[in-house]
Amino acid sequence: MAAYLGAAFRSKAQVQHDAGTAVDRIxxxxxxxxxxxxxxxxxxxxxxxxxxxxxxxxxxxxYTAHLAHFTRNLVILAAQNANATTPRSV
Numbered sequence: 001m002a003a004y005l006g007a008a009f010r011s012k013a014q015v016q017h018d019a020g021t022a023v024d025r026i027x028x029x030x031x032x033x034x035x036x037x038x039x040x041x042x043x044x045x046x047x048x049x050x051x052x053x054x055x056x057x058x059x060x061x062x063y064t065a066h067l068a069h070f071t072r073n074l075v076i077l078a079a080q081n082a083n084a085t086t087p088r089s090v
Contacts, residue, residue: 023075023084030071042070 010018033039046066053060061069 019079022078026074026078027071030067030074034067039067042067 019081030039050060050068
C-alpha cells in the first residue's frame, strides 16, 4: 500500500529508532543551550511565573519541571513538523 501511495515503507522499529534519535538530538541541544546561557527567554519566563506564584502565596513548580515541560513541547513540535512535511500522495 505504501508504494502504491508513493510513500516509502518503514517498519515500526525504523520509525521508533528515528524518533528516538530525534528526541536524543533535541535533549542534547537543550542541554547545550542550558549550559551556554542560550535559554534566556525560558529562564525569564520561569522567573516571571515563579514570582507570580510567590506573590499569590502559591507553590511554583521547580525549574527542572519547567525545563522538562519546555523540552517536551519541543519534542511534540518536532513530531508535528515531521508529520507535516511527510509527502503524501492521494
